[in-house]
Structures are given as C-alpha cells and as structure tokens.
Amino acid sequence: MKLSTELLILGGGATGLGAAWDAALRGFKTVVLEKGDLAHGTSGRYHGLLHSGGRYVVRDPQSARECAAENAALRRIIPSAIEDTGGYFLSTPADPADYADQFLAACHTCAVPVTEITTAQALQREPLLNPRLGRVFQVRDAACDSFDALHLLAHGLRAAGGEVFLRHRVTEILKSGDRVVGVAGENLATGEPFTFHADLVLNCSGAWAGHIAALAGCEVKVTAGKGVMIAMNSRLVNTVVNRLKPPADGDILVPVGTVSVIGTTDTAVPSPDQYAIEDWEVDLLMGEGEQLIPGFSRHRALRAWAGVRPLYDPGGKDTRHMSRAHALLDHEERDGVSGMLSMVGGKFTTFRHMAQLLVDAACAKLKTDRPCVTARTLIEPPGTPLHALPKRLEALESGKWQTASDATTDTGQPPTASHQQPAATICECELVTRSQIETNLRQSGSPILNDLRRDLRLGMGPCQAGFCAYRAAGIIHETLGHSHRNSNSQLLQFLQERWKGERPVMWGHSLRSLELDLHIYRSILGLDTLPTEREIEVYPTERTS
Amino acid sequence: MPLVVVVDTNVWVSAFLTPRGHPAQLKLPLQPVTLLTTLTSDLCIKCNICTSACPVAAVTDLFPGPKAVGPQAQRFRHPDLPSADHSVDYCSGCGVCSLVCPHGVQIAEMNAIARSRLVERYGLPLRNRLLGRSELLGKLGSPFAPLSNIPLKLPPLRKLIEAFLGIDARARFPAFSRQTFRRWFQRHKAGAPLIGFRKVVFFHGCATNYYEPRVGQAAIAVLERNQIKVSIAEQNCCGLPMQSNGDFASARAYARSNIRKLAPWVREGYVIVGTSTSCTLALKHEYHSILGLTGEEADLLADNTYDIFEFLEMLDEAGQLDTRFVRRSETVVYHAPCQQRSHAIGRPAADFMRRVGFTVVESQTDCCGVAGTYGLKKEKYDIAAAVGRPLFEQIAEVNPNRVVCDSETCRWWIESHTGKKSVHPIEVLAEAYKGRKQ
Numbered sequence: 001m002k003l004s005t006e007l008l009i010l011g012g013g014a015t016g017l018g019a020a021w022d023a024a025l026r027g028f029k030t031v032v033l034e035k036g037d038l039a040h041g042t043s044g045r046y047h048g049l050l051h052s053g054g055r056y057v058v059r060d061p062q063s064a065r066e067c068a069a070e071n072a073a074l075r076r077i078i079p080s081a082i083e084d085t086g087g088y089f090l091s092t093p094a095d096p097a098d099y100a101d102q103f104l105a106a107c108h109t110c111a112v113p114v115t116e117i118t119t120a121q122a123l124q125r126e127p128l129l130n131p132r133l134g135r136v137f138q139v140r141d142a143a144c145d146s147f148d149a150l151h152l153l154a155h156g157l158r159a160a161g162g163e164v165f166l167r168h169r170v171t172e173i174l175k176s177g178d179r180v181v182g183v184a185g186e187n188l189a190t191g192e193p194f195t196f197h198a199d200l201v202l203n204c205s206g207a208w209a210g211h212i213a214a215l216a217g218c219e220v221k222v223t224a225g226k227g228v229m230i231a232m233n234s235r236l237v238n239t240v241v242n243r244l245k246p247p248a249d250g251d252i253l254v255p256v257g258t259v260s261v262i263g264t265t266d267t268a269v270p271s272p273d274q275y276a277i278e279d280w281e282v283d284l285l286m287g288e289g290e291q292l293i294p295g296f297s298r299h300r301a302l303r304a305w306a307g308v309r310p311l312y313d314p315g316g317k318d319t320r321h322m323s324r325a326h327a328l329l330d331h332e333e334r335d336g337v338s339g340m341l342s343m344v345g346g347k348f349t350t351f352r353h354m355a356q357l358l359v360d361a362a363c364a365k366l367k368t369d370r371p372c373v374t375a376r377t378l379i380e381p382p383g384t385p386l387h388a389l390p391k392r393l394e395a396l397e398s399g400k401w402q403t404a405s406d407a408t409t410d411t412g413q414p415p416t417a418s419h420q421q422p423a424a425t426i427c428e429c430e431l432v433t434r435s436q437i438e439t440n441l442r443q444s445g446s447p448i449l450n451d452l453r454r455d456l457r458l459g460m461g462p463c464q465a466g467f468c469a470y471r472a473a474g475i476i477h478e479t480l481g482h483s484h485r486n487s488n489s490q491l492l493q494f495l496q497e498r499w500k501g502e503r504p505v506m507w508g509h510s511l512r513s514l515e516l517d518l519h520i521y522r523s524i525l526g527l528d529t530l531p532t533e534r535e536i537e538v539y540p541t542e543r544t545s
Numbered sequence: 546m547p548l549v550v551v552v553d554t555n556v557w558v559s560a561f562l563t564p565r566g567h568p569a570q571l572k573l574p575l576q577p578v579t580l581l582t583t584l585t586s587d588l589c590i591k592c593n594i595c596t597s598a599c600p601v602a603a604v605t606d607l608f609p610g611p612k613a614v615g616p617q618a619q620r621f622r623h624p625d626l627p628s629a630d631h632s633v634d635y636c637s638g639c640g641v642c643s644l645v646c647p648h649g650v651q652i653a654e655m656n657a658i659a660r661s662r663l664v665e666r667y668g669l670p671l672r673n674r675l676l677g678r679s680e681l682l683g684k685l686g687s688p689f690a691p692l693s694n695i696p697l698k699l700p701p702l703r704k705l706i707e708a709f710l711g712i713d714a715r716a717r718f719p720a721f722s723r724q725t726f727r728r729w730f731q732r733h734k735a736g737a738p739l740i741g742f743r744k745v746v747f748f749h750g751c752a753t754n755y756y757e758p759r760v761g762q763a764a765i766a767v768l769e770r771n772q773i774k775v776s777i778a779e780q781n782c783c784g785l786p787m788q789s790n791g792d793f794a795s796a797r798a799y800a801r802s803n804i805r806k807l808a809p810w811v812r813e814g815y816v817i818v819g820t821s822t823s824c825t826l827a828l829k830h831e832y833h834s835i836l837g838l839t840g841e842e843a844d845l846l847a848d849n850t851y852d853i854f855e856f857l858e859m860l861d862e863a864g865q866l867d868t869r870f871v872r873r874s875e876t877v878v879y880h881a882p883c884q885q886r887s888h889a890i891g892r893p894a895a896d897f898m899r900r901v902g903f904t905v906v907e908s909q910t911d912c913c914g915v916a917g918t919y920g921l922k923k924e925k926y927d928i929a930a931a932v933g934r935p936l937f938e939q940i941a942e943v944n945p946n947r948v949v950c951d952s953e954t955c956r957w958w959i960e961s962h963t964g965k966k967s968v969h970p971i972e973v974l975a976e977a978y979k980g981r982k983q
Contacts, residue, residue: 388623389622393628462620467591512590
C-alpha cells in the first residue's frame with residue numbers, strides 16, 4: 001500500500017491527534033499513524049487530571065501559566081470529556097505549613113485562579129477527608145477522561161477531512177538525501193507493509209519519540225518517567241484533592257468516572273515498553289492516601305497501572321525535577337535533517353497548545369500562513385456524552401441502548417408497550433450493553449476485545465472483566481466471524497491484561513473478587529485448555545519483572 | 546374542620562403542602578454514616594447471591610435485582626447530580642439481599658438511600674405521603690371508629706381512590722380500634738405487686754396503638770407475669786413507613802423525636818422492648834445505617850432496644866422466666882417477617898411456641914410480599930402478591946387455624962390472601978400463661 005499526504009503525524013495520543021486536528025482545521029491534508037489503538041500509550045494511562053496549574057505554580061511557573069490557560073480552553077472545546085469536579089489544595093498534618101503562603105502568592109503571580117475556603121466547607125463537601133486539615137485552597141482542577149477526549153479529537157479530525165490509521169507501526173523513515181520524505185512500516189492487523197509519503201513528518205510519538213527520531217538518524221533523548229497510579233473502586237472524593245506541598249509521590253487523588261485515582265510515583269525506566277509496578281510504589285501510594293483520607297488503604301483498590309511520562313532530557317536532572325514542559329525540535333536546525341519536526345515532553349493538559357506550536361512551525365516550514373483556530377472550535381460529541389457520572393445509568397434506565405436483540409435476550413419475551421424490558425447488560429460494572437458493543441463493532445474497522453475497553457470502558461469496573469469478557473468475546477466472535485482460535489486468544493490476552501493490573505493490589509476484596517473470576521474462567525470455562533493461536537500463559541503467579 | 550384539631554399542624558403542612566413533582570427545595574447533606582453505608586458497594590464481588598435470593602426480581606422484570614440497583618448502580622450516583630434510576634423504587638426493602646450477602650454489602654440500606662435521593666429530587670407522590678403517615682392516619686381514624694372503618698370497605702370509593710391515588714382497590718386495610726392501646730394502658734393496673742428489678746419501656750408502635758391493642762395487651766400481660774415493671778413512654782411512629790417511602794426528612798424528624806424521648810429512660814436503667822419487629826429494627830439499626838443518625842443518645846437507644854422474644858429469651862437464659870405454660874397442641878404456620886430476620890436473633894418466637902406444645906410449621910418463603918406499604922400500591926400489588934404466593938400456598942396446604950407472624954403489615958396481608966386469622970406470637974404466649982396462678 002502506497003499513499004501520500006501533506007502532513008504525516010506519527011502517534012495517536014493527545015499530542016498527535018491534537019496536532020492532526022489542528023492541521024486539518026487549517027486545511028492541510030493530514031494523516032495519523034498509530035501503532036496500537038487510540039490512546040494506546042501514555043494518554044490512555046494518565047490519572048485523568050485536567051490541571052488548574054496549581055501543581056506547578058511554585059516550581060515551574062511557565063507550565064502553571066500554560067495549564068491555567070489550557071484548562072480554560074479545553075473546557076470550551078471538549079466539554080463533553082470533562083467533568084468539572086473542582087480541586088482542592090489542602091495541607092494535612094504531614095505537610096509543611098509554610099508552603100501555603102508561598103503557594104497562594106505563586107498562584108496570583110501565575111494567574112491561576114484560587115480561593116481559600118474553610119476546612120469546614122471542605123469537609124462538608126468531602127466528608128471522608130482527614131478532619132485534621134490545615135488550610136484549603138480551591139482551584140479549577142477538573143477530571144478529563146482521556147479516552148473520551150481522544151475519541152473527540154479523532155472525530156473532529158475526521159470531520160475536518162483527516163484520517164487515522166490504527167495498528168500501523170512505523171519501522172523505517174524514508175529519506176531522500178538529508179530530507180525525510182515519508183515512512184514505511186507494517187499494518188499489524190493484516191501483516192501487510194505500507195509506505196506513506198508526506199511533505200512533512202511530525203513526530204508526536206511521546207515516550208517513543210527518541211526511537212522514531214533515531215530511525216531518521218537524529219538523536220533525541222527522551223527519558224521514560226514511570227508513574228504508578230492506583231484506581232480505587234469508588235469515588236472516595238468528588239473533588240480533585242492535591243496535597244499542599246512541593247510535588248511529590250502520591251500527592252493527588254482524582255475522581256474520574258466511577259473511580260478515584262491516587263497518583264503518582266516517578267521513576268526513570270530504561271524502556272517505555274517494559275516496566276513493572278513495584279510493591280514499594282503501591283505501599284507508598286496507599287500510605288499517602290491515608291494522609292488524605294484516614295482508612296484509605298482499607299477501601300477497595302481496583303487495579304494499579306503505570307504510564308510513562310515522555311520527559312525531554314537535555315541532560316542532567318532526575319525525573320521528578322525534570323521539566324514537564326514540552327520542546328519543539330526542528331531537526332533541520334538541530335541535526336541537519338529536513339522534512340521532520342518532533343514535539344517531545346509536555347503534559348496532557350497542554351496538548352492543544354503544543355499542537356498549535358507544532359503546526360505553526362509546520363506552516364513556517366511549508367512557507368504558508370494559516371492561523372490556528374483550535375482554541376475556539378467546539379467538538380460536538382458524536383453520540384450521547386457519558387462522562388458525567390450518572391449518564392450511563394440514566395441511559396441504561398431509559399432504554400436508550402436497547403435493541404431488538406437486547407429486549408429479547410434476557411427473558412425471551414418481546415417488550416410490551418407499557419414496560420421496557422431491561423437492556424442486556426454485558427459489562428455489569430460499567431453498564432455496557434449488547435447494542436453498544438454491536439454498534440461499536442459495526443463502526444470501527446477491525447476491533448479487538450481490548451479496543452472495546454478503551455472505547456466503552458468494558459471490563460474496567462470492580463470485577464475486572466470477570467463477568468463480561470466471555471460475553472463480549474462471544475459477541476465479537478459471532479459478529480465478526482473470527483476463527484475460534486483468534487477469539488480465544490483475544491479473550492485470554494484481555495484477561496491477562498486485567499489480571500496484570502490486579503496483581504499489585506491483590507488483597508482483601510480485590511483478591512476475593514479475583515478468586516471468583518478465576519473459578520469462572522479456569523474451573524468452569526476451562527480457560528487453560530482453550531485452543532489459541534499461540535501459547536499464552538494463563539495467570540502467571542510469579543512476578544515477571 | 547374538626548378533623549384538623551387532632552393533628553399536629555406541622556405534620557399536616559409537611560405532609561400535604563410540599564408541591565409534588567418539583568425538586569425539593571431543602572437539600573439534606575449526605576450524612577457521613579450513610580456515605581459509609583453506600584461505600585459498602587466496595588465489598589461486592591458481583592457473585593449474584595443477592596439477585597438469586599431477591600423475592601422481587603424473581604417475579605418481575607421491572608426490578609433489575611439488588612446487585613444491579615444496589616452496589617452496581619451506586620458507583621454511578623453523585624451527591625450533586627440527579628440520578629434517573631427509577632427502577633430502585635421497585636425494591637420492596639425486605640432486606641433479604643443484605644441478609645444473604647456473604648460480603649457485607651448493605652444492599653437494601655443502599656437502595657433506601659437511593660430512593661430518598663429520588664424523592665428529594667422529584668418529590669413524594671401524595672399516595673406515598675399518606676401511606677407513610679401511619680401515626681397521622683391513626684390519630685385521624687381511631688377516634689371515629691367504627692365509623693371511620695366504613696369508607697375503606699366501600700368498593701366504589703376504593704375504585705376512586707385507586708384511580709386518583711394509586712392505592713390498589715384490592716389491598717385490605719386494618720380496622721381502627723376506638724380505644725387506643727395507650728388509653729387502655731392508662732386505665733390498666735398491674736395485677737400483682739411487681740418485685741422484679743427489670744424495667745421495660747414498651748414500644749408499641751402505630752399498629753398496636755391504633756389498630757391492634759390486643760397485641761400490646763398480650764405483651765403487657767406476659768411482661769408483668771414475669772415481674773417486670775412496664776412503662777409506656779412518650780413515643781412517635783418509628784419513622785420506618787416514611788423511610789421506606791423515601792421521605793427521609795420526615796423519617797429523621799420522627800427518629801430524632803424518639804431518640805430524644807426514649808434515651809432518658811435508658812439512662813434510668815430501662816430497656817426498650819417492642820412487639821413490632823419492624824419498629825424495633827428501625828430503632829436498633831436503621832436510624833444509624835440508613836438515616837445516618839449518630840451520637841451518644843442514638844447509640845444508647847440502639848444498644849438497648851430488643852424484640853420482645855429476644856428479651857424473653859434473655860430472661861429465660863438468666864433463669865428469670867416463668868415457664869409454667871398451659872400446654873396446648875395446635876398446628877400453626879409461623880412466618881418470620883423480613884424485618885424479624887434482619888434482627889439476626891434466630892427464631893425465638895418459634896422456639897417458645899414449640900415449648901408451649903405447638904406444632905410450628907415454619908414458612909419457607911423469605912418475604913410475604915407486602916413489605917410495609919409496598920404491596921398496597923397499585924403498580925406493585927401484583928408483584929407483592931406473586932412474591933407471597935409460595936407462602937399462601939404453604940398455608941393452604943398446612944391449613945392451620947391461625948397463622949403466626951411478628952409484623953403487623955404481613956399479618957394483614959396474609960389474612961387478606963389466605964382468609965386465615967393471623968396473630969402475633971406474643972398473643973400465643975399470653976394464652977399459654979392464662980388459667981394458672983403464679
């Protein structure tokens with residue numbers, strides 16, 4: 001397959017899709033290549049915080065200013081992916097008392113909106129918080145579902161004429177002399193090779209940016225800063241809660257969707273593809289959680305996961321002190337290789353700003369002047385936005401997701417005029433219905449089970465796919481007509497991913513739940529003996545780090 | 546209007562004047578205790594034991610089951626945002642789910658709280674407002690008995706009530722007693738000088754006071770036979786009918802009033818004993834876990850409230866119970882109501898009846914269906930009847946002269962569906978003491 005475009009963007013995360021959407025709106029013919037699914041990398045593994053800027057005011061005023069501005073911008077352009085939770089910066093007895101005044105002054109300097117409230121007000125709204133709070137500041141933090149946000153960007157991109165190619169891995173950068181003219185690689189879904197020619201290649205591959213740059217013969221040092229997060233089973237708070245102290249491990253609790261996420265740790269890892277979650281990280285996060293909410297570690301932890309921050313490393317510092325700021329690399333100036341720009345570093349909250357800078361630079365390279373319009377372009381959601389907490393329940397209740405197959409699956413009886421039959425709920429934890437899955441399968445190209453998770457939240461709730469994976473696998477198998485071996489392999493891989501995330505927090509209620517799931521899959525369904533496409537290890541009990 | 550004279554004005558106003566269908570103006574903060582109740586959703590491993598035990602889900606698709614509307618839906622409820630999960634209203638509140646859950650999820654409690662949020666938001670239908678006010682209805686109806694018993698027996702009027710209010714015309718209501726239990730007690734003199742040290746405040750509840758004083762009279766007879774000093778403190782409706790209809794504001798008002806009136810007696814060394822297992826469960830458990838009332842007085846009341854058979858069993862274990870029963874042989878069906886089961890005290894009433902010589906056939910059905918006022922509602926009557934059907938069939942098969950049950954609404958429901966007389970077990974015990982001198 002040989003294709004060509006004006007702008008070729010590598011990476012389907014927030015930066016890449018943001019840049020592609022921006023470029024398409026400016027009238028460029030734009031294509032995104034992503035080696036996995038949307039939000040496959042760091043964007044899909046972040047804690048869900050839309051920064052107010054407060055976290056950075058003291059140490060990194062530039063980032064704080066950008067966050068404050070972008071927070072306001074994203075609320076305008078992708079409101080359906082954002083829940084306005086508001087945020088608190090609060091000092092627990094373990095935090096330095098003198099940080100408060102410093103913080104407040106820095107907020108004013110950086111134009112980060114802030115209001116001091118009483119501890120009584122904070123406790124009234126969040127009754128589980130440590131009653132021995134010191135000062136509390138209210139900021140404009142919000143929760144952003146990155147899966148929803150990236151789907152919106154992809155939708156906006158397609159509406160503006162751009163295209164996204166998923167499961168296209170780039171293995172080669174095509175050059176003509178010192179000029180990058182395109183890329184070559186493999187379509188992982190079909191195994192077919194492809195080549196793409198472009199006027200300009202934009203490297204937005206995040207933690208993998210160094211790898212892509214190396215294919216073009218340029219050296220870009222991106223340190224992978226691993227951050228571990230733990231999702232608690234419930235929303236223990238409905239407001240983002242930050243510790244009032246200099247940035248540190250475990251200083252934030254974010255209510256996002258049905259869960260609350262405590263994060264994060266920060267350690268450099270050698271590769272963005274291989275890292276493990278260590279016991280000390282889990283212990284540390286649970287311990288810090290205790291400072292915010294007494295009894296925190298006795299609440300149910302759902303799973304732990306890690307994302308890798310792509311930290312641009314001009315040399316030196318440890319990852320916690322490395323700038324969260326982004327860097328735009330002009331490889332022509334820097335390495336003598338034209339036809340390619342890289343955007344490295346940065347953070348989710350500022351992706352739109354980064355995209356704007358990158359596409360501005362692309363315009364300059366292509367000697368054209370097209371102004372950026374993303375700051376004032378609203379992306380209307382294609383379907384019902386479900387990010388606000390009660391929306392899924394409402395939709396399920398109102399029978400919106402019902403199809404003929406739903407209505408007859410449970411009882412075998414057709415729905416009567418007076419009573420709606422309940423829709424067939426496939427994922428009971430995240431309320432995903434059969435008709436949602438079928439619609440998704442019809443609309444997306446060649447989805448796998450794990451894509452349904454990213455698209456619909458299938459299998460992300462308390463039972464971690466215990467009750468939905470076999471149902472969804474059956475529906476995929478029926479609908480797409482895969483081979484049995486293929487469907488079995490998908491089921492196994494999907495369950496492996498779920499169990500991998502449960503392992504670090506496997507105690508108490510999670511362990512009990514996991515034991516039930518294992519009985520379902522191993523004792524009843526004989527998961528270990530299913531014929532698969534290749535050898536897949538079932539539920540390794542030894543740590544593989 | 547002579548009727549209004551007997552009514553507490555505030556109660557009247559709040560019962561009838563809050564506009565229906567509008568978001569309630571008064572927003573109650575979610576109490577931390579109820580927050581902890583709802584957080585027991587964390588304990589759910591989705592095993593479905595509750596759903597397979599739920600008597601309502603077994604007979605209707607309108608109720609998706611305790612797991613679905615309980616811990617599953619709970620994760621999607623936000624304290625500030627309206628939730629449109631009206632199916633939770635089909636939970637009858639029988640509590641079987643909480644009882645069978647091996648992991649400690651307080652499912653029924655969670656559902657009650659969710660329903661109260663719906664009521665906060667969408668208001669309380671007049672029908673539910675009326676059904677929840679058992680004390681008010683008693684105050685209105687009792688003075689005019691037997692005249693006040695006629696209207697609810699007139700089929701054309703019942704059809705009208707069904708059409709306009711949604712109370713099922715087939716639902717049978719108990720008859721008001723002209724003489725309330727409290728008035729009887731004022732004139733009652735303890736038969737023999739009391740030499741015991743135990744002091745009891747009898748919590749009679751609305752049913753005994755306004756409809757069935759005989760149950761209270763039996764309880765007093767049994768307690769006094771055992772040398773116990775019985776007092777009747779000032780008390781209100783326990784609040785459960787309002788709580789189960791989702792009107793937490795009114796339920797809390799009654800609960801607070803009871804706590805205020807009864808706690809001082811406990812401090813004086815009295816314990817609270819009741820015959821209605823629903824009222825006593827409210828005092829023991831639901832004020833705390835569902836209504837979120839905490840504090841020294843609430844805890845004092847909760848820790849010192851007993852079902853009468855639980856109390857008699859304690860006396861027996863201490864060797865202080867008069868066990869000189871007149872033995873009788875009679876076969877009865879005993880239905881332990883849901884609220885009795887939630888006390889987690891075993892089945893002391895059945896044990897006592899056996900000691901008297903009865904053949905006790907225990908009900909194999911978890912819930913008779915009516916669940917307080919649930920089965921009286923037009924849209925729920927058939928569901929409730931279907932829930933109770935196995936019990937009614939068992940009763941028909943055993944064909945006893947009487948059915949025995951601790952809860953008043955269950956007794957009335959069973960009577961109307963089986964034609965069998967239903968009595969409280971304390972009446973059986975009181976009979977067994979008769980004809981014998983101390």
